[in-house]
Amino acid sequence: MDRSWRLIWQTLLTLLGLTVTALACAQPFTLARLQPATDPAPARLLAGDYAQRFVPIRGDQIHVIDRQAHWWRLTANQDVAANNAPQLVMSQPYRKAVSVWRPGDAEPVRRSVHGKAASFQHSSRFLVFPLDGGMRKGEVLYLRVAGTGLTTSTLQIEPLDTVHRQDMSHVALRSVVLTALGVISVLAFAFWIGLRERGYAFLCLTLLMQTFNLAVEGGEVRMISWFSDLMPDRRTNVVLNTAAVLASVRFLMFFLDLGVTQPRIARVLNVCSWLLGILLAISIFRTWRISASFGNVVLLVVIGATVYASAVAISRRQREAYFLMLAWTPLMAVLIVLVGSYQRWWPIFAWLEYAYPIGLVLGGLGLLMGLAAKLQQLRRDHDNAKHRATYDRLTSVMNRAAIEEGLRQAISDAHLNKRPLTVVFFDIDHFKRINDEHGHSAGDEALRTVAERTRNRLRATDLCGRYGGDEILVGLPGARLEQGLVVAEHLRRTISSNPPTVHGRMLPLSLSVGVAELRPGESFDQLLERADAALYASKAGGRDRVTVQRAAVGDVVI
Numbered sequence: 079m080d081r082s083w084r085l086i087w088q089t090l091l092t093l094l095g096l097t098v099t100a101l102a103c104a105q106p107f108t109l110a111r112l113q114p115a116t117d118p119a120p121a122r123l124l125a126g127d128y129a130q131r132f133v134p135i136r137g138d139q140i141h142v143i144d145r146q147a148h149w150w151r152l153t154a155n156q157d158v159a160a161n162n163a164p165q166l167v168m169s170q171p172y173r174k175a176v177s178v179w180r181p182g183d184a185e186p187v188r189r190s191v192h193g194k195a196a197s198f199q200h201s202s203r204f205l206v207f208p209l210d211g212g213m214r215k216g217e218v219l220y221l222r223v224a225g226t227g228l229t230t231s232t233l234q235i236e237p238l239d240t241v242h243r244q245d246m247s248h249v250a251l252r253s254v255v256l257t258a259l260g261v262i263s264v265l266a267f268a269f270w271i272g273l274r275e276r277g278y279a280f281l282c283l284t285l286l287m288q289t290f291n292l293a294v295e296g297g298e299v300r301m302i303s304w305f306s307d308l309m310p311d312r313r314t315n316v317v318l319n320t321a322a323v324l325a326s327v328r329f330l331m332f333f334l335d336l337g338v339t340q341p342r343i344a345r346v347l348n349v350c351s352w353l354l355g356i357l358l359a360i361s362i363f364r365t366w367r368i369s370a371s372f373g374n375v376v377l378l379v380v381i382g383a384t385v386y387a388s389a390v391a392i393s394r395r396q397r398e399a400y401f402l403m404l405a406w407t408p409l410m411a412v413l414i415v416l417v418g419s420y421q422r423w424w425p426i427f428a429w430l431e432y433a434y435p436i437g438l439v440l441g442g443l444g445l446l447m448g449l450a451a452k453l454q455q456l457r458r459d460h461d462n463a464k465h466r467a468t469y470d471r472l473t474s475v476m477n478r479a480a481i482e483e484g485l486r487q488a489i490s491d492a493h494l495n496k497r498p499l500t501v502v503f504f505d506i507d508h509f510k511r512i513n514d515e516h517g518h519s520a521g522d523e524a525l526r527t528v529a530e531r532t533r534n535r536l537r538a539t540d541l542c543g544r545y546g547g548d549e550i551l552v553g554l555p556g557a558r559l560e561q562g563l564v565v566a567e568h569l570r571r572t573i574s575s576n577p578p579t580v581h582g583r584m585l586p587l588s589l590s591v592g593v594a595e596l597r598p599g600e601s602f603d604q605l606l607e608r609a610d611a612a613l614y615a616s617k618a619g620g621r622d623r624v625t626v627q628r629a630a631v632g633d634v635v636i
């Protein structure tokens with residue numbers, strides 16, 4: 079058993095060795111790095127003074143770990159033919175200023191994404207150096223890499239056609255992603271204007287800042303003359319990132335309703351918001367090295383508080399937290415892979431360059447949908463609350479406050495438009511007896527039936543509400559006294575001739591009704607007083623009847 083394992087192991091190692099050798103041979107150049115890192119005069123370096131100090135490195139990657147200038151030497155392993163217009167291409171060039179020297183050149187070719195050395199012949203994805211005349215095996219190039227871009231760049235030698243094709247794909251993809259982010263930001267802005275919900279404004283700001291940051295870092299802003307001076311330097315970076323984090327903190331607090339659901343976390347995030355606000359205000363004018371570190375510390379607290387708040391919200395089954403998880407999880411996963419790549423825990427995967435902005439687009443969309451769902455829920459809650467505040471729970475007609483308010487409004491409209499209005503006010507006769515003899519639930523059922531039949535008899539513009547225990551008040555805008563009398567008589571007859579059946583037993587019900595028409599200049603209270611007097615007259619006259627109030631109070635005509 080032992081022997082066979084050893085055999086397998088040896089075979090694997092041999093295969094690995096062969097692959098590494100094959101890859102090494104396939105690589106058209108080898109790289110060496112000047113160590114210890116110094117920045118000598120190029121003339122001396124080109125003259126070969128430092129030849130012994132270049133230490134070979136494996137692979138084709140240039141990894142910058144500090145902010146000082148570093149030198150690399152590239153040696154061709156094979157002839158590079160001149161006929162395909164070969165180009166030396168450096169990926170992830172953001173914030174790097176690179177000069178390429180060929181022995182014998184008086185001046186290097188300088189390239190950077192931004193500034194004077196920017197080349198507009200190519201997209202901002204690569205720095206491209208033409209290798210005119212190709213390279214012969216053993217020929218060397220020297221690269222001086224300066225700047226603050228602490229990312230790993232890969233070097234390749236590609237024909238010009240391939241570089242152009244990659245440029246086109248890069249521009250197409252970035253355009254789609256940045257446009258999508260811009261569109262989602264504009265949508266969020268439009269929702270904010272339309273719905274006046276500040277959550278949309280915070281989301282819009284977060285996405286705008288992130289989009290702008292991406293375009294500054296990725297180099298797209300160099301195409302817009304207004305912003306062409308805007309370099310991804312420390313100040314721009316701190317300002318844009320701080321603004322983005324501040325907006326996203328405010329958005330999260332709104333989205334998860336932390337002020338109400340988790341006040342302690344809300345307090346922590348409020349303090350963070352203040353700190354970020356102060357940092358932002360100062361950074362607009364000036365930044366120090368500590369500015370970014372300070373921002374990062376606050377950011378860590380914000381991330382910790384947000385993760386905690388989201389976990390609590392999920393454990394409480396708060397619906398928005400699921401949207402948050404859905405929106406941010408892919409983005410967080412990409413960030414982790416990115417950080418791992420920068421830390422060289424694993425290789426820099428090509429797709430990573432686009433994964434973050436695409437993750438941002440999906441995250442933005444997810445949050446927009448989450449916000450829409452949250453607002454829909456808020457609206458539903460609001461409608462329910464309004465319904466509860468307006469309608470009587472037992473009978474489903476308006477409650478006293480709502481019918482009063484509705485009638486006051488209808489009366490003022492009637493006066494304004496010189497239109498008639500009549501009220502019908504009724505009370506169930508001997509309702510106490512119904513309760514006593516048939517039980518309270520039968521009484522409830524009787525009340526429900528009377529209210530339902532009343533509502534069914536009315537037009538959509540009429541008003542109907544429960545004014546007291548067994549009193550119902552009806553407003554008929556546009557109706558004269560005669561029309562009101564017809565409605566009242568119809569209601570009275572429907573109830574007395576067709577009493578409701580509750581729990582299999584017929585309830586002998588009748589109504590005493592009062593009807594009054596609005597007089598010029600009359601108030602709600604005066605009109606109701608006259609209708610009440612008519613109702614009282616019906617009771618006094620023996621119940622189960624309608625009384626019409628034509629003259630002043632006390633002057634009742636039956």
Ligand SMILES: Nc1nc2c(ncn2[C@@H]2O[C@H](COP(=O)(O)OP(=O)(O)OP(=O)(O)O)[C@@H](O)[C@H]2O)c(=O)[nH]1
Pocket residue numbers: 472505506507508509510511513517518519520521522525546547548617
């Ligand atoms: N079942 C039920 N009864 C109610 C409700 N609200 C009030 N009541 C009862 O309705 C009765 C109202 O009685 P009144 O209108 O004062 O007197 P009445 O027995 O109807 O006699 P008259 O009005 O003089 O014909 C009282 O017994 C209340 O307890 C309710 O929501 N459900």
